[in-house]
Amino acid sequence: MRNLKLSIRYNGRAYHGWQVQRNAIAVQQVFQEALAQILPELPDIKGCSRTDTGVHANQYVINFKTESQIPCEKFIRALNRYLPDDIAVYECSEAALDFHARYCCKGKQYIYKIWNSPHKNPFMKGLALHYTHPLDEKLMNEVAQQFLGRHDFSAFCSANSDVEDRVRTVTLARVEREAELLTFTVEADGFLYNMVRIMAGTLLWVAEGKIAANAIASVIQSGERGRAGKTAPPEGLYLNKVFY
């Protein structure tokens, strides 16, 4: 028995997130269908996290146990042959038998991309939030530093979540500009439901003057979802790195 750990990339535009659902196509389902072409019996696939409809992944880690002896590199090539153009495996290795993509995860990095231009960009459609008014990335970067540290992030968690422990430690928060493309990068030991999208929406509200630049600490402290910004749309969000 081998426990295979795979890293995949996907463009989430066409999918209702990772997790298999009724009446909606999920990345996991398409991945399982490709796997079924290669393995005689379908293993139980563990994904590193849920992702929302339309959200992308530069690295999404999964694991599953199999009796198959197909070498890792060959396994990647075989899977990529059956996967559609918007999903691809790029790493495969044999993990310890007790490795679990979700429970062993020590941290994650997300990026949120904003195409900041009055005019649309054909190469960014569905791959970044299109924001037409000029954004001050220096201000946004300064403000983002207030996310750093160990906090109860209840104010940055969707009301639909029933997670009880909402304390997370943010270890990196940065906003950078490369011409018209703004990227918000955030790393933490874990993320609450919609946390990065609410952080991105809050940075946009600060840029718009709807929240004071020095108020983030008090928004965090309040624990009130209503005091943070709007949940930014899914198309700008990428799960970027997964740490073990």
Next chain:
Amino acid sequence: MRNLKLSIRYNGRAYHGWQVQRNAIAVQQVFQEALAQILPELPDIKGCSRTDTGVHANQYVINFKTESQIPCEKFIRALNRYLPDDIAVYECSEAALDFHARYCCKGKQYIYKIWNSPHKNPFMKGLALHYTHPLDEKLMNEVAQQFLGRHDFSAFCSANSDVEDRVRTVTLARVEREAELLTFTVEADGFLYNMVRIMAGTLLWVAEGKIAANAIASVIQSGERGRAGKTAPPEGLYLNKVFY
């Protein structure tokens, strides 16, 4: 009468290049259809160059004369409303009446993107050449320097071309790597038919050991198309900047 100069971006994947053709959809045709929604009569549109099927543009410049008094910014927004997702206008200005997007062009910059990884990337499909074997970008960059200067580039011109003067001056040639993405950038006062794709294909042949690293000068001097590399596929090519 105003002479409007527009910069557009397009993902060329779905198009048979810029120029209107029989039995094939071209960018120009789709652009004209959008323009027809705004202007009472269709002007004669001049494009800065031909582009091949599947080739992209980060900047493609056009001009046309019109009696319309619609302000430039409003004109961009109106056009973008009617253009499909893979074509967008991002600059519009009023040019001198004798400005011609093609004849006034003093130079162009192209880039050729190579996704250099054993495995495919969902975000690069149709947007870069996928090349699976490791490439030495330092060697390719050194070799590319031999393109610099004023030469007869007949060896780097498609046999289908009937252009007589094949002397061009290359002012910039560079190969860079950012993780698994290689970019070949080249600037010249003008380009022959398929010139950048043949240059890219030649750099790949050097990397593969099919042409000696110091042989480019003699390939240029020979003027023989057969001594240069294969024409690299269109999906990696972008018209990147147009100079006036």
